[in-house]
Amino acid sequence: MLETIRAAGRIARIDIAKAAGASPATVTAITSELIAAGLIEECADPPLQDAKRGRPRVALKIRGGAHLVAGVKVSHHAASVVITDFEGTEITAREMRLAENRMTPAKLCDEILRSLDEACAAGGLALGDLSGIGIGIAGLVDARRNFVYWSSSLRERNVDLGRMLEARVHCPVFLDNDANLVAKAEHIFGEGRNVDNFIVITVEHGVGMGIVLDGRIYRGVRGCGAEFGHTKVQLEGALCQCGQRGCLEAYVGDYALLREANLNSETDHKDIDSLFAAAGAGEEIAGSILDRAGRMFAMGLANVVNIFDPSLIILSGAQLNYDFLYSDKVIDQMKRWIVQVDAPIPEVKVHGWGDLMWAKGATAYAIEEVSNLTVRELAANAG
Amino acid sequence: MLETIRAAGRIARIDIAKAAGASPATVTAITSELIAAGLIEECADPPLQDAKRGRPRVALKIRGGAHLVAGVKVSHHAASVVITDFEGTEITAREMRLAENRMTPAKLCDEILRSLDEACAAGGLALGDLSGIGIGIAGLVDARRNFVYWSSSLRERNVDLGRMLEARVHCPVFLDNDANLVAKAEHIFGEGRNVDNFIVITVEHGVGMGIVLDGRIYRGVRGCGAEFGHTKVQLEGALCQCGQRGCLEAYVGDYALLREANLNSETDHKDIDSLFAAAGAGEEIAGSILDRAGRMFAMGLANVVNIFDPSLIILSGAQLNYDFLYSDKVIDQMKRWIVQVDAPIPEVKVHGWGDLMWAKGATAYAIEEVSNLTVRELAANAG
Numbered sequence: 001m002l003e004t005i006r007a008a009g010r011i012a013r014i015d016i017a018k019a020a021g022a023s024p025a026t027v028t029a030i031t032s033e034l035i036a037a038g039l040i041e042e043c044a045d046p047p048l049q050d051a052k053r054g055r056p057r058v059a060l061k062i063r064g065g066a067h068l069v070a071g072v073k074v075s076h077h078a079a080s081v082v083i084t085d086f087e088g089t090e091i092t093a094r095e096m097r098l099a100e101n102r103m104t105p106a107k108l109c110d111e112i113l114r115s116l117d118e119a120c121a122a123g124g125l126a127l128g129d130l131s132g133i134g135i136g137i138a139g140l141v142d143a144r145r146n147f148v149y150w151s152s153s154l155r156e157r158n159v160d161l162g163r164m165l166e167a168r169v170h171c172p173v174f175l176d177n178d179a180n181l182v183a184k185a186e187h188i189f190g191e192g193r194n195v196d197n198f199i200v201i202t203v204e205h206g207v208g209m210g211i212v213l214d215g216r217i218y219r220g221v222r223g224c225g226a227e228f229g230h231t232k233v234q235l236e237g238a239l240c241q242c243g244q245r246g247c248l249e250a251y252v253g254d255y256a257l258l259r260e261a262n263l264n265s266e267t268d269h270k271d272i273d274s275l276f277a278a279a280g281a282g283e284e285i286a287g288s289i290l291d292r293a294g295r296m297f298a299m300g301l302a303n304v305v306n307i308f309d310p311s312l313i314i315l316s317g318a319q320l321n322y323d324f325l326y327s328d329k330v331i332d333q334m335k336r337w338i339v340q341v342d343a344p345i346p347e348v349k350v351h352g353w354g355d356l357m358w359a360k361g362a363t364a365y366a367i368e369e370v371s372n373l374t375v376r377e378l379a380a381n382a383g
Numbered sequence: 384m385l386e387t388i389r390a391a392g393r394i395a396r397i398d399i400a401k402a403a404g405a406s407p408a409t410v411t412a413i414t415s416e417l418i419a420a421g422l423i424e425e426c427a428d429p430p431l432q433d434a435k436r437g438r439p440r441v442a443l444k445i446r447g448g449a450h451l452v453a454g455v456k457v458s459h460h461a462a463s464v465v466i467t468d469f470e471g472t473e474i475t476a477r478e479m480r481l482a483e484n485r486m487t488p489a490k491l492c493d494e495i496l497r498s499l500d501e502a503c504a505a506g507g508l509a510l511g512d513l514s515g516i517g518i519g520i521a522g523l524v525d526a527r528r529n530f531v532y533w534s535s536s537l538r539e540r541n542v543d544l545g546r547m548l549e550a551r552v553h554c555p556v557f558l559d560n561d562a563n564l565v566a567k568a569e570h571i572f573g574e575g576r577n578v579d580n581f582i583v584i585t586v587e588h589g590v591g592m593g594i595v596l597d598g599r600i601y602r603g604v605r606g607c608g609a610e611f612g613h614t615k616v617q618l619e620g621a622l623c624q625c626g627q628r629g630c631l632e633a634y635v636g637d638y639a640l641l642r643e644a645n646l647n648s649e650t651d652h653k654d655i656d657s658l659f660a661a662a663g664a665g666e667e668i669a670g671s672i673l674d675r676a677g678r679m680f681a682m683g684l685a686n687v688v689n690i691f692d693p694s695l696i697i698l699s700g701a702q703l704n705y706d707f708l709y710s711d712k713v714i715d716q717m718k719r720w721i722v723q724v725d726a727p728i729p730e731v732k733v734h735g736w737g738d739l740m741w742a743k744g745a746t747a748y749a750i751e752e753v754s755n756l757t758v759r760e761l762a763a764n765a766g
Contacts, residue, residue: 140724149724158725197604209690213596220692221580222726227689230722232682234617244720246682299615299629306610307592307690309603337627339613341523341532342541343605 001030002371005040005060012057031060037378039066039086039371062087067131067370070116071362073178073355074137074153076101076205079111080355081119083130084363086370088188092123093356102152105159113168130171132373134366136178136358137161138206142223143176149224152206152241174369178202178358179226180217182316183210185361191314191349198312199304201228203297203319206241207249211308228304229253233296251296254319260289276322290324298330302337305346313348320352384413385445385754388423393442414443420761422449422469422754445470450514450753453499454745456561456738457520457536459484459588462494463738464502466513467746469753471571475506476739485535488542496551513554515756517749519561519741520544521589525606526559532607535588535624557752561585561741562609563600565699566593568744574697574732581695582687584611586680586702589624590632594691611687612636616679634679637702643672659705673707681713685720688729696731703735 004019005011011019017027034040041063064087073080082093096115103111112135113127120127139151146162148154154161165173183200186192192200192212200210207229211218219225229249230242237246241255250256254272261269261278264285269275278286304313315326324330326348335345387402388394394402400410417423424446447470456463465476479498486494495518496510503510522534529545531537537544548556566583569575575583575595583593590612594601602608612632613625620629624638633639637655644652644661647668652658661669687696698709707713709731718728 140722142726149726150722213601218596221694221729222692222724224722224724224726225690225692227692227722231686231689232616232720235678235682242722295618299618303614303686306614307608309605309608309610311604337615339523339533339607339610339625341605341607343525343532343607346604 001027002034002039002062002375003368006062006367006371010043010059010061012059014057016060033378035060037374038063039374064089067367067374068125068129069132069134069363069366069370070119070130071134071181071359071364071366072112072115072136073181073358073362074098074108074112074135075178075355075358076138076152078355079115080359081115082356082359082363083119083123083125084360084367086131086367088364088367090360091125092119093359094119094122095355102155104155105161105164108154108161109164109168112165116169127169128171130169132172132174132366132370133165133169134174134176134181134362134364134369135161135165136176136181136362136365138178138204138208140224140227141175141177143174143180143219144223146173146175147223148175150242172369172373174362174366176362176365177208177210177224177226179208179210180219181210181361181365182208182358183212183217183361184364185357186210186314186316186351187212187215188364189360190353190357191351192312195312197308197310198314199308199310200314200316201301201304202317203252203315203325204317205255206253207300208317209304228300231300231303233299248296248300252293252300252319252325257289257293261286272319272322276324279324290322294324294327294330295333297325298333299337301330301334301348305334305338310346313346315348315350316353320350326350384410385417385422385758386751388443389445389750389754393426393444395440395442397440399443416761418443420757421446422757447472450750450757451508451512452746452749452753453502453513453516454564454742454747454749455495455498455516455518456564456741456745457481457491457495457518458561458738458741459521459535461738462498463742464498465739465742465746466502466506466508467743467750469514469750471746471750473743474508475502476742477502477505478738485538487538488544488547491537491544492547492551495548499552510552511554513552515555515557515749515753516548516552517557517559517564517745517747517752518544518548519559519564519745519748521561521587521591523607523610524558524560526557526563526602527606529556529558530606531558533625555752555756557745557749559745559748560591560593560609562591562593563602564593564744564748565591565741566595566600566744567747568740569593569697569699569734570595570598571747572743573736573740574734575695578695580691580693581697582691582693583697583699584684584687585700586635586698586708587700588638589636590683591700592687611683614683614686616682631679631683635676635683635702635708640672640676644669655702655705659707662707673705677707677710677713678716680708681716682720684713684717684731688717688721693729696729698731698733699736703733709733 064085066086083091140149148159196215202208209226209228230247232246234246238250240247240250447468449469523532531542579598585591592609592611613630615629617629621633623630623633
């Protein structure tokens with residue numbers, strides 16, 4: 001019911017009953033409990049009109065002040081934090097450079113806490129004011145268990161990062177793969193609004209994927225599905241940072257491009273910017289590197305279409321600042337490599353937002369999970 | 384509600400109410416309508432016991448005699464037909480050799496009708512006794528529209544096969560990709576019972592896939608998802624029967640193996656049997672062909688695990704009579720090529736059933752769709 005109210009923004013009880021297929025009496029009973037618990041509130045201004053009889057109706061909305069939540073995106077170089085109220089209204093946002101790219105679990109906890117402290121301070125808040133913290137991190141994360149099997153930000157495997165953080169923050173922590181939180185952000189704030197089946201592909205240091213089916217993130221049974229970057233595009237192919245060969249990421253990730261770009265002692269490309277500029281200036285090797293990356297990426301996109309047949313693919317992430325992964329040539333190749341049917345092909349949209357939007361996805365996740373926890377508590381107290 | 388009764392087999396009204404979250408009064412009203420429409424019936428024998436008070440309860444069950452349905456699987460060489468009652472009890476089954484492998488739409492309609500006539504005759508029935516016909520065919524099928532974009536059984540693209548057949552059989556026809564109907568059969572009768580998230584991969588002439596998520600077949604928005612056989616495993620690789628290059632099918636389908644096996648004028652393998660025997664007898668080229676097919680298939684399986692992270696993968700189809708696609712070596716390669724997490728890997732089960740079980744999946748689909756139609760008619764008459 002909270003989800004219905006949140007999705008609607010403002011909604012009358014009778015419309016909640018219709019949406020939920022419940023009786024008006026049931027809705028009145030449940031909404032009374034939610035009001036008593038401070039999660040929702042009545043708002044008479046502006047009044048909703050009863051379509052039939054013209055009588056004004058009292059609308060219900062989420063009570064923004066009910067809870068404060070934080071969303072954190074841990075990227076290769078930085079931690080980005082957004083703090084919002086329970087309606088999702090942003091209170092403060094903050095980016096902090098990380099001490100190292102790859103850390104021990106204890107050090108990563110320190111860094112996340114430091115970024116949260118800084119963000120809270122900037123918003124005139126204390127850490128203790130937060131009711132929940134959503135965190136997105138690259139790698140293999142079992143969101144149900146708050147558990148990190150592997151992350152490029154961590155020096156160790158199998159880290160119970162959720163529990164480590166919860167011991168220090170005294171509020172629940174909700175951990176997820178960062179690409180899932182981008183998909184969540186796209187679904188709630190971005191290009192995926194009102195789209196119930198879409199795929200998000202993120203290209204940054206690595207390649208991630210978020211799958212939204214019937215309006216929900218699809219995570220797989222162990223919490224490590226959607227590993228698009230580690231699907232193999234070449235038998236015994238290029239070495240990937242995961243230690244295996246032939247992963248898509250080993251052809252399009254920034255590290256993959258730079259290791260090729262700097263093969264000759266003559267070149268010293270520090271970043272993709274430099275490689276991209278060289279290709280633009282007509283340098284043949286630079287052009288060939290980006291060209292192959294585009295071709296491999298087109299093949300990966302075609303495979304996604306052949307498997308999911310989605311209505312929309314959203315490309316997101318820092319590498320999308322360069323067009324070699326979504327040039328007309330790449331999209332044309334994708335079109336040629338999907339199964340050919342006389343029906344419209346999926347739309348491909350590029351949405352190159354920054355880390356703060358990823359963090360906003362983490363706040364959306366935290367709001368959802370804090371809602372679930374609160375409702376479960378209410379039910380337990382009632383029962 | 385029909386689905387609940389079908390899944391339970393026999394169930395009391397009060398348990399339907401619990402399962403559906405509806406009031407007993409609502410359940411009584413709806414079941415009365417379904418009984419009046421002849422879709423379900425009371426059965427007192429043996430009586431269900433009320434757990435608390437020991438009073439016998441009247442159970443409801445699907446009325447087998449309500450409808451007869453047929454399921455047809457069109458394969459490369461044959462059409463297999465199963466006719467069942469509305470409870471799914473088999474009345475007759477029949478396999479018929481097709482006149483040609485690839486036909487005009489009119490000829491395929493003739494052949495399907497001939498197979499249905501033969502099956503009806505064998506069961507002492509007439510075509511007019513059927514309330515619905517489910518048909519599984521290889522290729523790109525939009526099940527929602529009963530439309531075939533492309534099939535290896537058809538000489539033309541974009542065939543409105545459902546409508547063509549319905550003009551001649553006078554009952555609804557429900558067309559689907561054959562692999563989806565295998566997935567349906569596995570879910571209802573086979574290895575996928577009580578498993579809500581699993582993947583079926585079929586290897587016959589081509590390579591197919593059925594995706595079951597949350598207990599439902601996932602079809603994609605245009606009805607042509609799950610095209611696993613046409614995902615690319617090699618950029619600009621081997622030529623596929625679809626006309627593109629590098630499709631998995633072009634490495635593991637029977638035609639792919641035979642074109643390699645018969646490269647030399649010295650060899651003349653007519654079928655996979657012969658190739659498999661040669662490999663078993665230590666013939667090096669035959670061994671190398673099957674070995675590469677196994678490696679490519681392992682790579683495809685690993686990609687499925689990396690995307691879906693399912694609890695179960697079921698391998699099904701005629702080619703599964705030979706173990707080169709699921710030998711220990713193939714499964715070991717799959718294990719090495721999936722993302723490595725300290726959690727159990729998906730189970731891989733081999734279920735090499737014949738065409739009649741595929742046809743049984745088509746009957747299950749027909750029963751489901753006839754149920755939906757009947758319920759919709761009831762609602763329309765009531766409204």
